[in-house]
Amino acid sequence: MALKYEILKKVGKSRLGKLHTRHGVVDTPAFMPVGTCGTVKAMMPESVAATGAQILLGNTYHLMLRPGADLVEKMGGLHKFMNWDKPILTDSGGFQVMSLSGLRKLTEEGVTFKSHVDGKKFFLTPEESMKIQHKLDSNITMCLDECTPFPATYEEAKKSMEMSMRWAKRSKEAFVDRDGYGLFGIQQGSVFEDLRQQSADALREIGFDGYAIGGLAVGEGQEEMFKALDYAPGMLPEDKPRYLMGVGRPDDIVGAVLRGVDMFDCVMPTRSGRTAQAFTKYGALNIRNARHKEDDRPLEEGCDCPLCVNYTRAYIHHLQKCNEVLAVMLLTWHNIRYYQRLMQGLRNALANDTLDEYVSEFYKNQAKGDIPEL
Amino acid sequence: MALKYEILKKVGKSRLGKLHTRHGVVDTPAFMPVGTCGTVKAMMPESVAATGAQILLGNTYHLMLRPGADLVEKMGGLHKFMNWDKPILTDSGGFQVMSLSGLRKLTEEGVTFKSHVDGKKFFLTPEESMKIQHKLDSNITMCLDECTPFPATYEEAKKSMEMSMRWAKRSKEAFVDRDGYGLFGIQQGSVFEDLRQQSADALREIGFDGYAIGGLAVGEGQEEMFKALDYAPGMLPEDKPRYLMGVGRPDDIVGAVLRGVDMFDCVMPTRSGRTAQAFTKYGALNIRNARHKEDDRPLEEGCDCPLCVNYTRAYIHHLQKCNEVLAVMLLTWHNIRYYQRLMQGLRNALANDTLDEYVSEFYKNQAKGDIPEL
Numbered sequence: 150m151a152l153k154y155e156i157l158k159k160v161g162k163s164r165l166g167k168l169h170t171r172h173g174v175v176d177t178p179a180f181m182p183v184g185t186c187g188t189v190k191a192m193m194p195e196s197v198a199a200t201g202a203q204i205l206l207g208n209t210y211h212l213m214l215r216p217g218a219d220l221v222e223k224m225g226g227l228h229k230f231m232n233w234d235k236p237i238l239t240d241s242g243g244f245q246v247m248s249l250s251g252l253r254k255l256t257e258e259g260v261t262f263k264s265h266v267d268g269k270k271f272f273l274t275p276e277e278s279m280k281i282q283h284k285l286d287s288n289i290t291m292c293l294d295e296c297t298p299f300p301a302t303y304e305e306a307k308k309s310m311e312m313s314m315r316w317a318k319r320s321k322e323a324f325v326d327r328d329g330y331g332l333f334g335i336q337q338g339s340v341f342e343d344l345r346q347q348s349a350d351a352l353r354e355i356g357f358d359g360y361a362i363g364g365l366a367v368g369e370g371q372e373e374m375f376k377a378l379d380y381a382p383g384m385l386p387e388d389k390p391r392y393l394m395g396v397g398r399p400d401d402i403v404g405a406v407l408r409g410v411d412m413f414d415c416v417m418p419t420r421s422g423r424t425a426q427a428f429t430k431y432g433a434l435n436i437r438n439a440r441h442k443e444d445d446r447p448l449e450e451g452c453d454c455p456l457c458v459n460y461t462r463a464y465i466h467h468l469q470k471c472n473e474v475l476a477v478m479l480l481t482w483h484n485i486r487y488y489q490r491l492m493q494g495l496r497n498a499l500a501n502d503t504l505d506e507y508v509s510e511f512y513k514n515q516a517k518g519d520i521p522e523l
Numbered sequence: 524m525a526l527k528y529e530i531l532k533k534v535g536k537s538r539l540g541k542l543h544t545r546h547g548v549v550d551t552p553a554f555m556p557v558g559t560c561g562t563v564k565a566m567m568p569e570s571v572a573a574t575g576a577q578i579l580l581g582n583t584y585h586l587m588l589r590p591g592a593d594l595v596e597k598m599g600g601l602h603k604f605m606n607w608d609k610p611i612l613t614d615s616g617g618f619q620v621m622s623l624s625g626l627r628k629l630t631e632e633g634v635t636f637k638s639h640v641d642g643k644k645f646f647l648t649p650e651e652s653m654k655i656q657h658k659l660d661s662n663i664t665m666c667l668d669e670c671t672p673f674p675a676t677y678e679e680a681k682k683s684m685e686m687s688m689r690w691a692k693r694s695k696e697a698f699v700d701r702d703g704y705g706l707f708g709i710q711q712g713s714v715f716e717d718l719r720q721q722s723a724d725a726l727r728e729i730g731f732d733g734y735a736i737g738g739l740a741v742g743e744g745q746e747e748m749f750k751a752l753d754y755a756p757g758m759l760p761e762d763k764p765r766y767l768m769g770v771g772r773p774d775d776i777v778g779a780v781l782r783g784v785d786m787f788d789c790v791m792p793t794r795s796g797r798t799a800q801a802f803t804k805y806g807a808l809n810i811r812n813a814r815h816k817e818d819d820r821p822l823e824e825g826c827d828c829p830l831c832v833n834y835t836r837a838y839i840h841h842l843q844k845c846n847e848v849l850a851v852m853l854l855t856w857h858n859i860r861y862y863q864r865l866m867q868g869l870r871n872a873l874a875n876d877t878l879d880e881y882v883s884e885f886y887k888n889q890a891k892g893d894i895p896e897l
Contacts, residue, residue: 187841191848193829216816216841224819224837232833442590445598455567459606463598467561467590474565474848 152289152331152358154390158499162382162409165499168359168390170236170288171329172228173203177390177411178495180402180488181206181238183419186215187231190419191474191481194233200454200482201489204236204288206414209281210245213271214264218284226286238289238333238414240394241278241320244296255295257312275319283325291361292320294335299367306339307347313337313363314351321355331358333392336385339364340377349384359390362410366396375404382409399428399491403511406495407504418488422481425469429487431517436480441466450520454486455479526663526705526732528764532873536756536783539873542733542764544610544662545703546602547577551764551785552869554776554862555580555612557793560589561605564793565848565855568607574828574856575863578610578662580788583655584619587645588638592658600660612663612707612788614768615652615694618670629669631686649693657699665735666694668709673741680713681721687711687737688725695729705732707766710759713738714751723758733764736784740770749778756783773802773865777885780869781878792862796855799843803861805891810854815840824894828860829853 153169166177182189182197184205189197197205207227212218224230227237243260246253250262250271259274278293294313297306317334324332334352338344352360362381365374374396382391392412393405402413418428425437429449436448444462452458456465456479468476491511498507527543540551556563556571558579563571571579581601586592598604601611617634620627624636633648652667668687671680691708698706708726712718726734736755739748748770756765766786767779776787792802799811803823810822818836826832830839830853842850865885872881 186845186847187838188847188849191852193849193852211845215845216837220817220837220841223817224835230835230838232838443594443597461598461604463590463594464561464604464606467594471560471585471589473560473562474851475562475567477848478565478567478852 151326151328154359154388156388160499160502160504161407163406163495163499163504164409164411165496166390166411169329170204170331171327172234172236172288175203175236175412176496178402178406178492178499179204179412180492181412181414182485182488183208183414183416184231184233185416186211187221187227189481189485191422191477192419192485194231196482197233197485198235200486201493202235202485204238205233207237207239207285207287208245209239209242209278209285210249212239212285213242213273213281214266214269218281222284222286226284228286236288237285239282239285239287239291241291241293242273242281243278243293244395246273247296247298257315259293275316276323279320279323279325288330289359290324290330290332292317292332292334292357294337294363296367297337297339297364299339299364299369301339303341303344306337306341306344310337310339310344310348314348317352318355321357333357333359333361333390335361335363335394336381337364340369340373342377342380345377345381346384349381353386357389359392359412360385361392361394363394365393366401371401371404374401375408378405378408378410399488400512400515402488402491403495403508407508418484419481422484423477425476425480426484427480427487428484429519430511430514431519431521432515434519436462436465436476437469438466446520448483449487452483452486452490454483456483525700525702528733528762530762534873534876534878535781537780537869537873537878538783538785539870540764540785542610543703544578544705545701546608546610546662549577549610549786550870552776552780552866552873553578553786554866555786555788556859556862557582557788557790558605558607559790560585561595561601563855563859565796565851566793566859568605570856571607571859572609574860575867576609576859578612579607581611581613581659581661582619583613583616583652583659584623586613586659587616587647587655588640588643592655596658596660600658602660610662611659613656613659613661613665615665615667616647616655617652617667618769620647621670621672631689633667649690650697653694653697653699662704663733664698664704664706666691666706666708666731668711668737670741671711671713671738673713673738673743675713677715677718680711680715680718684711684713684718684722688722691726692729695731707731707733707735707764709735709737709768710755711738714743714747716751716754719751719755720758723755727760731763733766733786734759735766735768737768739767740775745775745778748775749782752779752782752784773862774886774889776862776865777869777882781882792858793855796858797851799850799854800858801854801861802858803893804885804888805893805895806889808893810836810839810850811843812840820894822857823861826857826860826864828857830857
């Protein structure tokens with residue numbers, strides 16, 4: 150087995166686990182900060198590690214364009230290139246080809262596209278995606294698939310899912326198996342339960358080190374997403390990690406963990422750090438709001454990140470108003486730390502049989518909107 | 524005496540010293556990174572301290588506009604507000620009023636100006652500048668003066684200098700003396716030796732904790748500046764620190780230390796960090812240059828900053844091409860560390876009687892342009 154996954158405990162549908170890779174262990178449920186171009190934006194990698202993050206996501210699409218997989222390989226792989234010695238998961242590039250590149254043409258063989266950076270033409274196939282992710286030295290390689298757009302008719306969703314399953318097979322055949330490295334399949338099928346089942350069956354037949362749930366969080370809304378998550382994770386093999394791609398807000402993650410998901414990634418904490426939005430136990434707030442101008446309190450009481458320990462809201466508000474880089478650095482750090490505290494809280498609650506209390510406290514606090522005495 | 528200055532050793536005109544403030548000691552010759560708006564751009568304050576910097580410069584003009592001196596005072600002063608517990612020097616605001624603000628009107632009483640941020644009208648006098656710097660809790664307060672533009676006729680330079688000396692007297696009278704805090708006078712007189720002497724005499728008559736050399740590095744060029752520095756520092760009291768404002772490039776600093784200057788500030792290392800320029804022992808280079816694309820060497824061999832220890836030139840080049848914030852963070856850190864290593868090198872050479880060797884090695888290396896084997 151290329152990647153070892155231990156499930157330590159189950160509580161309802163939720164699972165407490167440990168994923169072992171060549172570059173270290175990932176405790177699940179886990180949140181992966183996104184390091185699109187070989188850097189988690191505005192963070193030193195040692196700071197990312199200090200937040201408790203044990204694994205990063207890298208984007209194959211961005212890295213194949215700049216600096217190119219060959220250069221990363223020549224520099225000793227992505228871990229060494231970006232100075233991150235813990236596990237890395239890379240996506241397949243498919244999603245960004247569809248959302249970012251120009252002049253796409255999708256065929257059974259693969260997808261032709263033009264770089265959004267310089268217009269250069271590329272041809273991405275399952276085999277090529279495996280080759281690139283291998284050069285990047287990714288611990289968890291994702292199959293190339295088509296992320297079915299939402300909304301899709303049943304016929305569209307079926308056709309798209311079936312091609313993705315053929316691509317999953319080609320991905321598996323092209324993947325070079327190594328100890329401590331693994332390949333994840335991606336379930337598609339939009340919001341159609343029987344298509345999700347067909348997709349899960351096809352993936353299980355091929356056999357993977359882990360299984361992602363794709364094609365959600367693409368505009369269907371939390372209610373629809375949770376409906377799909379009521380059945381989708383349970384269709385996937387019980388003994389392998391389940392990864393919900395591109396999700397999400399804190400309450401999306403809590404809801405998904407309750408439905409049996411083990412892994413998450415999202416640009417939310419990092420992107421929000423660049424738009425002055427902060428996640429706290431009392432909900433999200435925007436530090437540009439004038440009410441913070443003379444507030445000498447920390448952003449979030451009890452948070453142990455540098456922003457909350459060393460600075461007032463008034464200071465961060467001031468930095469934001471002056472467009473200072475330090476505001477982005479500190480807010481990104483806080484947000485990633487918030488997400489890691491959330492995951493640690495869920496893991497502790499699973500370990501201590503206090504998941505119900507943890508989750509009800511989570512929702513109660515989130516509803517408050519800000520520190521109660523405000 | 525409000526600020527104690529010890530001169531430990533003199534070598535030619537150069538001096539090795541220690542300036543004692545309420546917030547700690549500054550070893551001289553010293554370089555002060557600039558923290559314009561209450562942050563050294565793109566740096567955590569603990570990282571600034573890790574470079575070896577012992578004192579920062581804050582800009583009164585920027586801070587009086589945003590967030591305002593009253594708010595900073597309410598938050599416990601600038602040290603606490605920005606989480607920097609070492610010494611801070613603030614300029615008087617005069618220079619930025621002239622270079623940044625709109626609709627200025629200069630009279631004997633003071634200067635009226637409109638904020639470059641929101642057009643709000645302000646009236647800055649020597650008394651008001653002292654009051655603001657006191658509220659900021661600055662360890663070293665600078666007198667309000669007029670930085671005589673270059674070029675100036677003898678008559679213009681004389682008139683401007685004489686008003687600055689009257690303002691210096693008013694600054695001294697308005698300054699609230701406290702232990703561990705001090706006030707610096709500023710010598711003007713453009714490039715006219717007798718005006719520099721008159722200015723020095725006027726300042727000495729008033730009496731200050733230190734003396735700045737103002738009105739240089741304003742377009743006259745290094746040759747003219749060094750000509751003025753051949754005589755200007757020696758006109759100032761021997762037992763007090765001498766501070767050359769707004770200077771400069773590494774070779775400006777070395778030349779000025781040889782001419783008896785003890786303190787420096789400049790935006791050069793921080794601003795360059797935002798434009799991909801790096802200072803190294805072999806001169807300055809721009810990391811955007813295509814020749815760095817596949818270079819797996821560190822930016823500067825032997826440098827102990829995180830950029831040089833953990834990354835290749837290829838990686839920093841990649842970050843720059845992708846406009847990643849981390850490039851700015853790492854280059855700024857490196858540049859400040861380079862400046863601090865330069866100052867430490869000068870201090871060590873003064874202590875060890877190897878100043879001649881140090882300086883000739885410095886010029887020899889700078890002339891190489893990059894790591895020799897390139």
